[in-house]
Amino acid sequence: MASLNVGNLGEYLREQRRTAQLSLRQLADAAGVSNPYLSQIERGLRKPSAEILQQLAKALRISAETLYVQAGILDEREREELETRAVILADPSINERQKQVLLQIYESFRKENATDTPSDAPADGPRTADGSDAGTPPPSQ
Structure with missing residues (x-):
C-alpha cells in the first residue's frame, strides 16, 4: 500500500476529531500538544512524530496504528x-x-x-503428514 501524504493525515485527524465531537483546543489539551501545533498537523503543514500520534490516538480513542498508517509510518x-x-x-x-x-x-x-510455495504444489491444497499433496496418490517407486 502506498503511504499517504501528510495532508491526508491532517484530514483524517480532523474527521476523527469532529466525529468525537471535540474542538481543536479540547483535542490539543487531551493529547498534551499545543493548539497551534495541532492546527498545523490538521492543515498538513507539520508531520508529527510517532509519539505525538500515539497521544492523539489515545485522546481520540482510536488505535495508534491507524494513525501510523495514515502518516505512512506503518503499512496496512x-x-x-x-x-x-x-x-x-x-x-x-x-x-x-x-x-x-x-x-x-x-x-x-x-x-x-x-514463503513462496513451489510452482508445482497447490498453494491451498490439503497435505499429508509427509508434506505431499493429499489430493493425488504418492508417486510409484
Whole structure:
C-alpha cells in the first residue's frame, strides 16, 4: 500500500476529531500538544512524530496504528498484525502462557505463508503428514 501524504493525515485527524465531537483546543489539551501545533498537523503543514500520534490516538480513542498508517509510518499489513497481537494479549479468557503460545503459532503461520510455495504444489491444497499433496496418490517407486 502506498503511504499517504501528510495532508491526508491532517484530514483524517480532523474527521476523527469532529466525529468525537471535540474542538481543536479540547483535542490539543487531551493529547498534551499545543493548539497551534495541532492546527498545523490538521492543515498538513507539520508531520508529527510517532509519539505525538500515539497521544492523539489515545485522546481520540482510536488505535495508534491507524494513525501510523495514515502518516505512512506503518503499512496496512503491519497494522493488522499489531492489532491481532493486541487482541490476543488483551483477551482475559486465556492465561499468559496460552497467549504466548498462541502468538508463537500465529507468527509461525505468518512465516509459513510468507514463503513462496513451489510452482508445482497447490498453494491451498490439503497435505499429508509427509508434506505431499493429499489430493493425488504418492508417486510409484
